[in-house]
Amino acid sequence: MTTTSSPAKPGGTRVRVQRFGTFLSGMVMPNIAAFIAWGLITAFFIATGWLPNGILGGFGNADVIGWQGAATALAQADDGTTFQRYVGLVGPMITYLLPLLIANTGGRMIYGERGGVVGTIATMGVIVGSSIPMFIGAMIMGPLAAWLMKKIDAIWDGKIKAGFEMLVNNFSAGILGAILAIVGFFGIAPIITTLSALLESVVNWLVALSLLPLVSIFVEPGKILFLNNAINHGVFTPLGVQQVEESGKSILFLIEANPGPGLGILLAYSFFGLGIARASAPGAIIIQFFGGIHEIYFPYVLMKPLLVVAAIAGGMTGVAVNALFQSGLRAPASPGSIIAVLIQTPFTSMVGVVLSVLAAAAVSFTIAAIILRASRKRDLAAGNAGDISAAVAATESNKGKKSSVLGGLVAEGTSDTGSATGTATATLVKNIVFACDAGMGSSAMGASVLRNKIKKAGVTDVTVTNQSIANLTGDADLVITHQDLTDRAREKSPNSQHISVDNFMNSPKYDDVVEIVKRNNDGGTA
Known part of the structure; x- marks a missing residue:
């Protein structure tokens, strides 16, 4: 099978930051469901929640709430009386679970299950050794412990006598985990606690001086260059969760996730754009605003780089409104969909959050509309009718890989070259897996498209799932990946059949896959 080689990736600081951000998001994104669960429990059951419940939320007088069997702790009231305060779910989830x-x-990203176990043990040390949620500590200790375990295992790889493998492996992991937990307790936890306090003081200083909106000057251009993950997952999320524990909400969750700036730019293109850009903008709005996939509007900004001013102004407006209303979210909104944002918005912040989105969209729309109208005649005279292909290519270059979502902005299926069937043969196909870096967005969309095609074709007893390449177990009959990721997928699942596509959403190869599945499962031959 022939595959198209990956485009050369630019070097330099930007790429290193991208990779670092991708690594951080790789630890956070698979666990977003847990953040959402914690956010919902917080939103409903804490004292200021929608349905306050002392047992689940972890507050209140036992004499009032009842249910003596719940886990409780003695607390002293302001008037000197002693009452019972419930432990609840909110505190333990943010302190330990997340x-x-x-x-x-x-840990798994570095060294599989073994790395995950040792990383978890080591992280328990920094959790217990600190008085704040240890998200930064987890991001450090998990991978570090796994890397050390991998290096230690390499020392005696192939040198253990038969029959002693389990003994050596279990005790080496246990001993290393115990040592690192102690090191984390006494050494790492105090350092990270001090660092978190410093970062929090910087944020509080910006808030006190009403300067927090200035952060958008760096965040909005960073989003377009895919440099935001390192700050968002490395700083905003840990500090935001800490603020939630203290005040029940955090403005930091909305600095990057606010869909308003992108919405305004896409609306401006819908009314004042040209050619393909104008025609595709309304569809992009649905994906960006409701689906939460912000990268869909990045090519529109790259087509007209001056529009980054609209994005910055919209972002600053959104932050300023939230600061004015003292509004925020209870948990990260991921993806940055208006639906996810509203779900994580406490009742007392609803007005501020909604206004922040609307105001951000209005400001970015106004500035973008002015820019587009001012350059309209010049663009028409230059023959620039809004061809978005070059901008999509530039966006994918910034991202460092192809994007199935952005691929939908250009002509469907025109870029899907290469073998129509890849390594697919007459082997019986029962288990099809779509694989991508994170195992979420693009592969999930591709799996949904193929699943519907197979269903319409009347094929039964075939499962179509999605997962990250790192989690491929080798038991899939057929693995479908983007062509730039196929080689990695083959390494993880060498016994599977592999098919490469350029566009997860619109690939014409899916029809070929359906035919292969029908023919092979009916007992035919390729």
């Missing part, structure tokens, strides 16, 4: 999930995921 950091340990992140640590386990980071």
